[in-house]
Amino acid sequence: MAQLKVHNSLKPGPPVPFTPKEEGKVAWYACGPTVYDHSHLGHARNYVSTDIIRRIMRDYFGFKVNFVMNITDVDDKIILKARRQRLLELEKSKNYTPEVLSNLATTAFQSYAQGNLPELLKDGFELSPNNYAERRDAIYGKVLAGGTLTGEGKPGDDEAKMKMHLNNLTSASVAIQENKVLGGADEILLPYLDSLYKDSIDGRDHKIFTDVTKYWEDRFMDDMDALNVMRPEVITRVTEYVPQIVDFVNEIVKKGFAYEADGSVYFDIAAFEKAGNPYARLRPESRNDKALQEDGEGSLSKNLGGKRGAGDFALWKKSKAGEPVWASPWGEGRPGWHIECSVMASDILGSQMDIHSGGIDLAFPHHDNELAQSEAYFCEHGKGPHSWVNYFLHMGHLSIAGSKMSKSLKNFQTIRDALNTDYTPRGMRVVFLLGRWNDGVEISPDMKTMAESWEASVNNFFIVVKSLIAEKSANDALKSLSIDENAQDGLQASLEKAQKEMETALTDSFDTPRAMRVLSQLITEANTNAHKADADVRGLEAVARWVTKIVGIFGLDANAKPPYTGLGWASSAASANISPQETVAPFATVFQKVKSEVESLALHSETLDKLLAANVDSEFESLATAGSTDPEALVMPYLRTVSRIRDEIRKLAPTSPSKKQILSLSDQIRDDDLTNLGVYLDDRSEGQSALIKFIPKTELLAQREEKAAKEREKAALKEAARLAREKIEADKAAKAKVSPVDMFRDERFSAWDEDGLPTKMKEGEDVPKSALKRMKKDWERQKKAHEEWKAKEAKSGI
Known part of the structure; x- marks a missing residue:
């Protein structure tokens, strides 16, 4: 196999050769979630893409992967979430009068606006819930309409944040005016209550915080299970590592790379670099980005004093x-954000790891700070820099409407909502496979459609191949359809070409878009062969089994397990506690029903008589006795016989006096009896029997309803056209009833000749010659129509 190469953020540019520190093994640490809210599609993008790479390394390249992931269960966002949740619960338990509660909410409303959208209060404007909507539209109308505040460029994160705050204020203004403050105005109440009562929260009562994180960690794990993301070999949590974190920080202080200031400990970037160590190796261009630095420190740590350098970051926070x-040599405090990963990863994987991964938004400052503090901890003075991570893999972020999807912007769709409304777990994974793991992904209808099309083509291919195998097994009593090693047919050549191209794609930094194209092209070539009368079933099976293996490696089949030697999507039904007899019972019932209905038609042929007399139960019992648990194999004797009976009566139909009943029964067997069992009979060209396809019942019923709906629509259009024609004929007939002598006798005129043509206008003047000429033509047409009507009436009256 070719050398695996990967994109390494530590070495920008083309992929570099991947060589683990221990042959055949990979030590891998991934930054896990900060658990305080629902997981969204941005998290799915990160963890599903990571899972895809992990599976490829394990199941394609054969590495033994030790995958470690942390759970951040204490940081500024969690503290605020837990603390505010507790304060809101306490507030809801108070017996406020409606007036007092309304005043509290109004004050909170104004405080929220002042802190997040001060433009609403500029020039001394007295903002209130009652005048908010008008003021909002005047100040932020452009943003709400999809534009930017400046009127130039495309909206981004700033506009998304504005919309979030505006939505919070909008909901609160409505709730306050409707006296539904608690529950309707929580988003503006929470920060205000926090500003009033945060000091009342006991920081030694960790349960206030861990109750929140335990709940959301469980929800996160449920979401990952739903997406078929493998659980880590090791999960670490910050709150379980605080003593080790204290020791780790203390060692960095002793080495002279950190200092204490007013109870907090900061990493000394200048001292670190002076000793010959590089800082901001991943994003050197961002090292002086104040906004990123502040975001890395957390919202509760802004404007902390005592730092020697502007970029110095907290290892321990007072x-x-x-x-x-928690207790520490520097007084009571808590871990900084970045230090947790350094301590936990080093504890499990040692002083050096092969891979560290996470979302691209973590590159700076989080990962750069991790690198610096870890290399400071492990480095030995005079021996040069220490390399803590050999390969950094950063997953591209996911965006929606041009803005990064994030909890803080509240512009996200939760994983649960997405799976309930827009995606299947497999469909979502296909979307991510169609893009490079280290590139950004824009959620769009086009991407979803592409993924659905790709999945449908693979699914249809599996169905067709399995059907052809079942057919050939029955026709030729073929017991083994394994690939002929000496075969040199076209499909074998196509398969070998695809296997080489797949290796090229995956060794090129896990190029899954290219890998997906390889599968699509191979399936297209195989489908061409599958639709031939002399299809190469052996070759098709070989292709299908290889495709099965690759989609299994990509994690597209939640029921499949390594080494993925099956054919098609694995069925969970085989493992269910259902006996073979229970499995085949509905199929046996349909067989007996069809047999009875055909016998009632009194049809006969040598083939049909044999089919009706066949002991299908015995064939099933042989399979069950042999230990078969494959549902499709167990029911095949009944399906095959029903299909052949249907084929035979269709052959007899043209010369039978019961032709209409036969064709009706044929349609019933296909469209009702077997559809309700999740089976479709695909009628092929003359001389070929119908192909038995296992398709989910829900899909077949949906297709049947869609077909029926189209037929109803067609009938409705036909009926509407008929009614329209009848109305036209009726209007025409009603008009024809009028005698040409009477057609102009109305208030427009005052005199007429003997034929009924007007001679004088209403006022007495002569009818203009030009008008009279037109009326004469109309009169002649009416005379002809009237005479035809009279003739028709006379004829119908005979």
């Missing part, structure tokens, strides 16, 4: 009132 606390 806890303020209302924050969780």
Whole structure:
């Protein structure tokens, strides 16, 4: 196999050769979630893409992967979430009068606007829930309409954040005016209550915080299970590592790479670089980005004093009132954000790991700070820099409407909502496979449609191949359809070409878009062969089994397990606690029903008589006794016989006096009896029997309803056209009834000649010659139509 190469963020440019520190093994640490809210599609993008690479390394390249992931269960976002949740619960337990509660909410409303959208209060404007909507539209109308605040360029994160705050204020203004403050105005109440009562929270009571994180960790794991993301070999949690974190920080201080200031400990970037160590290796261009630095420190740590350098970051934070606390040599405090990963990863994987991964938004400052503090911990003075991570893999972020999807912007769709409304787990994974793992992905209808089309083509291919195998097994009593090693047919050549191209794609930094194209092209070539009368079933099976293996490696089949030697999507039904007899019972019932209905038609042929007399139950019992648990194999004797009976009566139909009943029964067998069992009979060209296809019942019923709906629509259009024609004929007949002598006798005129043509206008003047000429032509047409009507009436009256 060719050398695997990967995109390594530590070495920007083309992929570099991947060589693990221990042959055949991969030590891998992935940044896990901060658990305080629902997981969204941005998380799915990160963890599904990571899972795809992990599976390829394990199941394609054969590495033994030790995959470690952390759970961040204490940080500024979690502290705020837990603390505010507790304060809101306490507030809801108070017996406020409606007036007091309304005043509280109004004050919170104004405080929220002042802190997040001060433009609403500029020039001393007295903002209130009552005048908010008008003021909002005047100040932020452009943003709400999809534009930017400046009127130039495309909206981005700033506009998304504005919309979030505006939506919060909009909901709160309505709730306050409707006296539904608690529950309707929580988003503006929470920060205000926090500003009033945060000091009342006991930081030693960690349960306030861990109750929140345990709940959301479980929800996250459920979401990952739903997406078929493998669980890590090791999961670490920050709150379980605080003593080790204290020791780790203390060692960095002893080495002179960190310093204490007012109870907090900061990493000394200048001292680190002075000792010959590089800082911001991943994103050197971002090292002075103040906004990113502040975001990395957390919202509760802004404007902390005592730093020697602007970019120095907290390893240990002095806890303020209302924050969780642990003991340390520097006083009561809590871990900084970046230090957790350094300590936990090093504890499990040692002083050096092969792979560290996470979302691209973590590259700076999180991962750059991780690298610096870890290399400071492990480095030895005078021996040069220490390399803590050999390969950094950064997953591209996911965006929606041009803005990164994130919890803080509230512009996200949760994984659960997406799976309930827009995607299947497999469909979502296909979307991510169609893009490079290290590129951004824009959620769009086109991407979803492409994924659905790709999945449908693979699914249809599996169905056709399995059907052809079952057919050939029955016709030729073929017991083994394994590939002929000496075969040199076209499909074998196509398969070998695809296998080489797949290796090229996956060794090129897990190029899954290219890999997906390889599968599509191979399936297209195989389908061409499958639709031939002399289809190469052996070759088709070989192709289908290889495709099965690859989609299994990609994690597209939640029921499949390595080494993925099956054919098609694995069925969960085989493992269910259902006996073979229970499995085939509905199929046996349909067989007996069809047999009875055909016998009632009194049809006979040598083939049909043999089919009706066949002991199908005995064939099934032989399979069950042999230990078969494959549902499709167990029911095949009944399906095959029903299909052949249907084929035979269709042959007899043209010369039978019961032709109409035969064709009706044929349609009933295909469209009703077998559809309700999740089976479709695909009628092929003359001389070939119908192909038995296993298709989910829901899909077949949906197709049947769609067909019926189209027929109803067609009938409705036909009926509407008939009624329209009848109306036209009726109007025409009603008009023809009028005698030409009477057609102009109305108030427009005052005199007429003997034929009924007007001679004088209403006022007495002569009818203009030009008008009279037109009326004469109309009169002649009416005379002809009237005479035809009279003739028709006379004829019908005879």
